[in-house]
Amino acid sequence: MTRPGMTHPGMTHPGMTHPGMTRPRIELRVLDARLRDWGLPRFQTDMAAAVDLHACLEAPLALAAGAAAVLIPSGIALSIGDAGIAALIVPRSGLGHKKGLVLGNSVGVIDADYQGPVMISAWNRNPAGTAPIDILPGERIAQMLFVPVLRPEFVVTDQFSESTARGAGGFGSTG
Numbered sequence: 001m002t003r004p005g006m007t008h009p010g011m012t013h014p015g016m017t018h019p020g021m022t023r024p025r026i027e028l029r030v031l032d033a034r035l036r037d038w039g040l041p042r043f044q045t046d047m048a049a050a051v052d053l054h055a056c057l058e059a060p061l062a063l064a065a066g067a068a069a070v071l072i073p074s075g076i077a078l079s080i081g082d083a084g085i086a087a088l089i090v091p092r093s094g095l096g097h098k099k100g101l102v103l104g105n106s107v108g109v110i111d112a113d114y115q116g117p118v119m120i121s122a123w124n125r126n127p128a129g130t131a132p133i134d135i136l137p138g139e140r141i142a143q144m145l146f147v148p149v150l151r152p153e154f155v156v157t158d159q160f161s162e163s164t165a166r167g168a169g170g171f172g173s174t175g
Contacts, residue, residue, distance in 0.1 A: 026078055026079065026081075026085075027081070028040070028041065028076055029076065029077040029078075031077055032056040034056065034075070034137070035054060038054050040076075049145050050143035052092065052140040053076075053118070053140065053144055054141070055072050055073075055074075055122075055137060055138065055140075056073040056074060056075035056137070056138075057073075057136070060135065060136050060137065061135045062132040063101070063122060063123070063124040063133045063134075065100070065126040065127060066125075066127060066129075067124065068104070068123075069122060070122050072120045073117055073119055073120075074117070074120055077116060078115070080111075080112040080113075080146075083112050083113075083149065084112075084148060084149055085146055085147070086149045087109075087118075087146050088110070088146075089103065089108030089109075089110065089142050090103065090107055090108075090142065090143055090145065092140065092143055095141065099133050101125075101141065103121050103122065103142065104122065108121060118144070
């Protein structure tokens with residue numbers, strides 16, 4: 001049995017979740033040299049699930065409450081190169097909860113074959129008329145995590161081969 005904070009027996013790299021599993025290698029291009037001073041994307045703790053992304057802005061930005069989302073460069077590009085992996089851009093929980101800074105697209109998906117600049121869709125979810133959220137150049141405003149991707153083979157059918165107790169019961173059907 002593994003104690004909290006300890007890796008599984010046989011693991012050779014921190015961040016691995018299964019014995020014998022190797023860490024995927026993902027190429028990262030630095031598009032904004034200021035990241036070398038602010039810090040390249042990295043895990044903030046040994047067990048963090050995601051890396052923080054910086055706002056690579058030229059000047060401070062005031063995001064008006066309730067206004068349209070704004071695309072903010074993260075200063076990086078990725079080459080994932082493995083159809084079994086995707087990157088997700090998600091809000092930093094503290095900024096979303098305390099200030100109302102969330103993503104305009106809820107979750108951003110970086111496909112394995114996309115190699116362009118990683119952008120952050122920032123949105124001030126607070127009611128119109130409340131104070132703007134100020135974002136400073138270099139501020140950590142979102143996080144990126146890497147997840148496995150399943151690519152199923154679809155079998156077109158007129159009727160499902162098995163039934164479930166729920167069936168086609170939708171929103172609220174389970175209580």
